[in-house]
Every structure is written in C-alpha cells, then in structure tokens.
Amino acid sequence: MNDAVPPPGSAPRAEHAAPTADDDALRATPEYAPAAPAPLDVPRTPTGNAEVDARLERLADADHLTTDGHAEVYEDVHRGLRDALTALDARPGPPGPPPTPTHRQGS
Structure with a gap:
C-alpha cells in the first residue's frame, strides 16, 4: 500500500500504474528541511551592572x-531584568531632609 499523499490538484494514481514525468519531478524535489538554528x-x-x-548574555x-x-529564554531574561529593576526600587536611597519641627502657637 502506498501512503504517499498526491500533490494538490493531481488525480490519484493507481498503485500499479506506470510512473509518469510528474512522479520523476516529485522525486527530484528535495524534501522540506528547515535550516538549522543560526546565531543572530x-x-x-x-x-x-x-x-x-x-x-543580557543569557x-x-x-x-x-x-x-x-x-520564548522560554526571552521570558527568563524578561523576568530577570524585571526583578533587577524591582530590586533597584527596594534599595534605600539617600536620606531625605530631616523632619521640620512643628511649633504650636499658644502653648
């Protein structure tokens, strides 16, 4: 039994029919093989910092x-950068101005 799927628009061929020029063309076409990952x-x-x-090196x-x-790498990097920025907000900054004394009038 032949499990090959005929190309769109072609009529199904009987299993024992003689090969045609279209069959030869299909065999000559390289199978789809995506390129391997390449560094950007x-x-x-x-x-x-x-x-x-x-x-960023990640x-x-x-x-x-x-x-x-x-996506997994990008999400990990995003999470790490977000944590680093959050940590900057959590660090104590320089001391603020001293509180001004409040005076009550009439005391």
Whole structure:
C-alpha cells in the first residue's frame, strides 16, 4: 500500500500504474528541511551592572535553539531584568531632609 499523499490538484494514481514525468519531478524535489538554528550575532553592550549584563548574555542561548525555544529564554531574561529593576526600587536611597519641627502657637 502506498501512503504517499498526491500533490494538490493531481488525480490519484493507481498503485500499479506506470510512473509518469510528474512522479520523476516529485522525486527530484528535495524534501522540506528547515535550516538549522543560526546565531543572530546581535551585539550586547555591557551596562556595567553585573546582574543585568548576565541576563543580557543569557539571550545568546536563543541562538542555538529553534524558534519555538526562544520564548522560554526571552521570558527568563524578561523576568530577570524585571526583578533587577524591582530590586533597584527596594534599595534605600539617600536620606531625605530631616523632619521640620512643628511649633504650636499658644502653648
């Protein structure tokens, strides 16, 4: 039994029919083979913040994955960068001005 699917628009061929020129053309066509993952070689300029730079370097991991694997890397990097920014907000800043004394009149 032949499990091959005929190309769209062609009539089904009997299993024992003689080969045709169309059959030869189909055999000569290379099978679909997507290209292997290739690095994008996008430059990553260091920021000077070790935590942020480490997260940005993680983007290079996507260079060796197929497209469907990129989302996991991007989400991980995004989460790490968001955490780094949140940590900046949580750090105590310089001390504010001293409180001004309140004076009550009539005391």
